[in-house]
Amino acid sequence: MLRVLKPLSGLSPKQHSLGQLQSRYRYRRHPKNDGGGDGVWKTEEKKDGYLQLHKNKGQHLLTNQRILDSIVRKSAIKPADTVLEIGPGTGNLTLKLLEAAQRVVAVELDKRMVEVLQKRVAESGVQDRLTVICKDALKAEFPPFDLVVANIPYGISSPLVAKLVYGARPFRSATLLLQKEFARRLLAKPGDSEFNRLAVNVNLVADVEFVMDVSKREFVPCPKVDSSVVIIRPKAEVPNVDLNEWWAFTKACFCKKNKTLGATFKQKKKVMELLGMSKLAGSNGESKDYISSTDNDDDEGESDEEEFSPSPCSEMGASSFKEKLMGVLKSADFEDKRPSKLSNEELLHLLALFNQAGIYFHDQSKSRNAENESFTVAYS
Template sequence: MLRKTRPIPSFLAPFTHQQHTLRKLRTKSNNRYTRKIHDHDHDDEQRIRKSNDNQEDKIHFYKSKGQHILTNPRILDSIVRKSNINPDDTVLEIGPGTGNLTLKLLEVSRKVVAVEIDERMVNVLNKRVAESGFQDRLTVIRKDALKTEFPRFDLVVANIPYGISSPLVAKLVYGANPFRSATLLLQKEFARRLLASPGDSEFNRLAVNVKLVADVEFVMDVSKRDFVPCPKVDSSVVIIRPKAEIPEVNLEEWWGFTRTCFGKKNRTLGATFKQKKKVMELLRLSKKIGLNSESIVNADSSDCDEDDDDDEERGVHEDCNSSSCLEAETSSFKEKIVEVLQSSGFEDKRPSKLSNEELLQLLSLFNQAGVHFHHQAEPKNGAAAYSS
């Protein structure tokens, strides 16, 4: 049954009208205030977007090369603020594009070194920086960031092209240049892998190798709509801070070891290391290490051997090259590997659930038993940290 609306008593009408008027005034005032804030942000965003729109008339952005220009001024300001840049800092920016982030970095730092391979972008960047009066504080290196040697810098702030994220992160964290931090805008999925911890579904060799030498902090997610042209996926900002102290480990050994373990990260270590192909591969590597060590020890005494001894030793090596000898050697080496895994309690464990401390412990036990994962004594660069 519908109720009839009661008429407002005549003595309440003036108060009701007054409340309605005040409510309208408050709404207008709030809307006006909100509109002012929105208009201010909108003007900044429109100014940056207009600048990029003007550049788009002249430049075609290649999505295949990861050329996505960040245009949201609030995100740009937040990235600069989170980077904690000091007035006397030199900032390395990789892939500056048309300079939206570069201009904001120049406002708060002593110098910016921008590495950009696309000459068209460099021309636009130089023009915009000159118009802003910062040309004396900008150095542009027009080369491939993966192939060029970086000059000295204090920190990195960059919107990295998606296609070079892994090797570039490796070059930074395992490079010769010390730096305070790297604030990087990365593909969201890549950032999640970088941030993953043991037990997470995303935990992988990338996270293991980076976290050996650095700490990674999540900052914020960035919508794909904040880029021109719009990419297919969202992005995330992370900060990488190199550790003051890193474990004493041969990096080539570590990279080879993690490559073996994380080839099938959810398989038990026992199942991985008992494979005949893997056993023979490790046997060859370990024999190279042994031969290199013997050649150093015996270098001075090699000329003192008698011819008869040489003939006898040659005969022994010839016998050991037979298939039966190789089979016995492989079997013995496999037993050594299994003994290390069983005695340390790692046989039934999975790499995806192990911490770096546990992995370092296992690698040390393998090396002590004469099992090695790389025949080079010294690391050359960080590329091996992520190669499959």
């Protein structure tokens, strides 16, 4: 059943706190949308009094006040903090954050949402403590902030987490409401069926803590899946590793996460790619998909027998290089191990062994990209 937020009459904003302002709103069914579809929001700014919410844009508003309070409480906000909120929508969480923090910076792409958000905050009398950035969160430059608290659109979860944990802005923690499946992948440990490249790359620089699950019934409009709240805390110390090299290495390993490393690195195509890279003559490209949760990190997909026809000269070099690859794997008993069961410490050790042997996964002739430089500034 679709519902709309409808302001109740008879209350003066000047006589009530932010918490009481929240209680001025309740939800009811839109009279023209009983059959399903997107949700609608009651607002005086619109000609017909309703604001359409689009599921395909990830516009799902969390309405349960108890859960909103719990998210704010778990975030451990200090009175002097500046909180970054991404995707505030119409302000349900924003009003709660303004009760706890000194300032809230809200990044919202939808101008219609911004109108409602600003009106609600103005009614509370604390508009001077809210900064709204009406831009795409993936493209916007964030001002300084202490922590992140957000119900982010499902569609940008992976690149947004990447922007936060590998970005230039240091922060204390990020409390995020995510799609449940994505959260499980983020929390996965070596040996878990869900363990993947996403977890490996995030765990390199941050710790992830599970907080709670949230039913899809707590949102308007109701999404198809449940959600989970997690807290991401950047690590005080991180490994001294070239991030471009690390991202390329984990991509090579987790393209077939359940195959043994020996089987993966025996493939002709893989051997030739790494041979070219190690000679600084080839390139995998500077992939920015460094924590993608959609990589084909299982045993399906590209065949070991994929057609590949190197020249006779390169065939001779490839044979020697293949022996070199296998030698590194055998030297530390990695040949029969599977990426899905390796810890970050083991993966870092293997990468170091490869590099010491002159085997590289990223084009070393290219300069470090902006993400890498930003990471150095933030965490060095």
